[in-house]
Amino acid sequence: MRSRRRHPLLVPVLLCALAVLIARPTSATGDSDAPGGLNAEVVRLYDEASLATQQYEAGRRAAEVQRGRAQRLERLLARERQDIAALHGDLGRIARAQYRNGGGLPHTAQMLLADSPEELMRGQRAVWQADLAVNNAVTKSRRAEARLAADEEKAASAWQVLHRRNGELAEIKRGIEKKLEEAQWTLQGQADASVAAGACRGAVRLDQPRTRFAQPWVAPVETYELSSGFGSGGDRWASRHTGQDFAVDIGTPVRSVGAGRVVKVSCGGAFGIEVVVKHAGGYYTQYAHLAAVTVEQGERVAAGQWVGQSGTTGNSTGPHLHFEVRLTPQLGSGVDPREWLAKRGVRL
Structure with missing residues (x-):
């Protein structure tokens, strides 16, 4: 089952990717009754559908990159959990050792029965090291658990943002495609009427692309x-x-x-x-x-x-x-x- 956990460092990367997608295509509102209005509307809708598709594909590619990073994060999180388990194991061993030795009594007894300053210092050092080991183990465990929880929460939030944005883009694209299909068949209906009448309507003067072809010959359509x-x-x-x-x-x-x-x-x-x-x-x-x-x-x-x-x-x-x-x-x-x-x- 795919995990929703992601790395917190992916959040700024994701936000940068989404910033590129913020500009949404606008609906075409050309007057289809004006000369060439419907024809121009179809061309505009083609451009908008193409832009929405590009934006959606950019979001999808960002999601694929996110997924790859997430898989690496899962391995990192697994190691963090192993570290936490090891720290808990250390705490358990320290607690069991202290229980077997009567807590801190042996070290305290060594200090009370010490015959020399050196023995007194060794006993004090032993007590200090035991306390330090416990404190370090507890501190590391708490930090690791807090870091793991933060990683999971931030990454899950980033993934939800990307998923929501992709959904919005897909909805925009579907809306444009619906308008385009309606305009296309209205245009075709006008064309069929012209053919039935045996007389062409006048030339539709659409805004020509500004592309200048270096070669003298091109394909009759751009994408096909x-x-x-x-x-x-x-x-x-x-x-x-x-x-x-x-x-x-x-x-x-x-x-x-x-x-x-x-x-x-x-x-x-x-x-x-x-x-x-x-x-x-x-x-x-x-x-x-x-x-x-x-x-x-x-x-x-x-x-x-x-x-x-x-x-x-x-x-x-x-x-x-x-x-x-x-x-x-x-x-x-x-x-x-x-x-x-x-x-x-x-x-x-």
């Missing part, structure tokens, strides 16, 4: 898991899969993989809401199943610039980004996106 790959088979496609899918949540910012010009923004068909960008060298990249677009047709874009937000519009079984690289703007001229990006220094 790869799912269906180029050329794979499946019931959802007439023949073979024509692109690379990235499993991401609704509202995830989608980036142009390189500099180019937007040649198509569409809201109908199997791809749902899609954006097609033409790059130097005659290649085209497609970003499909979006929930919203952040660019207009004819607009020039830079590497890493947001062109939309991921969704699940069109012929899609769940939230993801469908990414293609083509020789023409039309379907049917696709090349393997992973190989194409790898030749440009981007490995997925």
